[in-house]
Amino acid sequence: FSRLRTEERFFAPTSKKEKSFVLRFRYRMAVVQTVSDKWKIQLANEYMRQVAGGEFAFQQNRLGTSTIWSVNSTTQLQAGYIWSKLATATQHFITCTFTKTIVTHEHRHKG
Secondary structure, eight states, rough: OEEEEEEEEOOOSSSSSOOEEEEEEEEEEEEEEEEESEEEEEEEEEEEEEEETTTTEEEEEEEEEEEEEEEEEEEEEEEEEEEEEEESSEEEEEEEEEEEOOSSSSOOOOO
């Protein structure tokens, strides 16, 4: 699956930088492989560019992989690794995500 997202980012002033506004564009593409009814593996790439100071430039690229365990139909645990390439550096992330879907009302079909 793929996703295109925009973000408005506002940064407060610091002793080294003035306040700023950044518009970031993110494009993410991922592939999920089902291993069993409880386990999945995900590979993803997310590319980001941003408009800052009047310039539209590369911001970062993230490559990641994760394992997803479906505890039940509304609960998932996901653990993974992300390598991020910035303009002047790289970063490494270990991720752990807990997802719980809460249904407040069910769609009822009248017929």
